[in-house]
Amino acid sequence: MDYVIIVAGGKGMRMGGDMPKQFLPIAGRPVLMRTIACFHRYDPALGIIVVLPADQQDFWRQLCVKHGFDVPHVIANGGKTRFESSKNGLAAIPGDAEGVVAFHDGVRPFVSQEVIERCFDAARDDYAAIPVMPVTETLRYVDRGQGNNVMRDHFRTVQTPQVFDIALARQAFNQPDRKTFTDDASVIESLGCHVTMVEGNRENIKLTTPFDLKVAEVLIHEV
Numbered sequence: 001m002d003y004v005i006i007v008a009g010g011k012g013m014r015m016g017g018d019m020p021k022q023f024l025p026i027a028g029r030p031v032l033m034r035t036i037a038c039f040h041r042y043d044p045a046l047g048i049i050v051v052l053p054a055d056q057q058d059f060w061r062q063l064c065v066k067h068g069f070d071v072p073h074v075i076a077n078g079g080k081t082r083f084e085s086s087k088n089g090l091a092a093i094p095g096d097a098e099g100v101v102a103f104h105d106g107v108r109p110f111v112s113q114e115v116i117e118r119c120f121d122a123a124r125d126d127y128a129a130i131p132v133m134p135v136t137e138t139l140r141y142v143d144r145g146q147g148n149n150v151m152r153d154h155f156r157t158v159q160t161p162q163v164f165d166i167a168l169a170r171q172a173f174n175q176p177d178r179k180t181f182t183d184d185a186s187v188i189e190s191l192g193c194h195v196t197m198v199e200g201n202r203e204n205i206k207l208t209t210p211f212d213l214k215v216a217e218v219l220i221h222e223v
Contacts, residue, residue, distance in 0.1 A: 002099040002120065003047040004039045004161065005089035008032050008106025009078030020056060021207060022106045023063060027220045031207060032060070033069050034109035034220075039102070039161075040071045042116045047097075048073040050106070051089045083177040086184055090173055093166065100124055101169055102161035103184040110203040110219055116161060118198040123163035128193055130163075130185045131200030132156035159200040164188055 008022040022032040032050070039046055050073050052060055057075055064070075076092045079085040086103055093101065100123045104111070115131050122129035135152040162184045164172075172187045181187050185195050203219055205212060 001045070001047055001097060002043070002101065003049060003093050003097070003166070004102040004104055005049045005051060005076075005086060005092075006032070006035060006039070006104050006106050007051045007078075007082065007085050007089065008035075009051055009053055009082075009085045022052075023056075023059070024207075024213065026109065026213070026216045029067060030063055031109050031216075032106050033063075033067060033071075035104070035106050035111075036069075036071050036073060038109065038111050038113070039104070039116065042113055042120075047093070049076055049089045049092045050074070051076045051078050051085045053078040081177060082183070083173070083181050083187065086187075087173045090169055097166055099166055100163050101166050102163040104161040105206055107207040108160055108204055109207070109216070110201075110205065111159070111161065112201040112204065115159075115199070115201050115204060119161050119163040122196045122198050123165065126194070126196040127165040127168050128163070128185070128188050128195040129198055130195055131159040131161070131204070132197045133159065133200045133202065156197065158183060158185070159204050159206075160184075168193065 023030050026034060036048060039048060052075055054077050074092050076088045079088055100120060119129045119131055133156060135155045135157060139150045139152045139155060140147045141150050172191055189195055207213060207216055
């Protein structure tokens with residue numbers, strides 16, 4: 001059985017206001033529900049684990065009742081760091097489980113079905129896969145106030161879901177956290193594992209600022 005761990009532990013400070021960003025509505029429906037629905041639509045048998053801070057879980061359950069949201073999922077406690085939250089989500093998977101597990105940002109509700117499928121298929125073949133996109137802006141490397149252009153063809157932006165063999169993920173997250181772990185793939189790579197890159201989708205943005213929410217209100221009518 002395959003799983004997805006949807007990490008939604010952010011407080012959304014850059015959004016402003018008191019509402020955590022994963023609960024903010026897009027066209028009347030909370031972001032997190034739209035994110036979960038993407039994976040349920042891909043595979044209704046997928047085991048869905050939602051990682052939330054303990055003090056947000058009751059409110060989430062109330063939202064599910066309010067919106068009639070009945071997609072089956074398990075809730076795990078969020079941690080102080082992304083590493084800890086992902087590790088807690090991984091611990092919610094039965095110990096004898098085999099297959100692959102995806103780690104996805106709870107505030108990326110526009111991941112396409114094609115990208116999810118590409119990531120899962122690649123991880124089944126290669127043990128680890130992430131979606132990436134080419135850089136379209138000019139890049140400049142800055143050091144001590146000095147800067148110079150770098151070849152953008154040498155860089156990619158990284159999205160989620162990041163999908164790994166379950167046994168590999170358990171081994172990787174069994175080590176202590178490090179400052180170099182900037183995403184789940186970097187935890188896997190620390191074991192010396194190769195991570196396959198597949199094409200992402202441009203709409204798969206992470207909702208972080210009020211501007212992102214404005215973009216989301218447009219995207220919801222087009223995707």
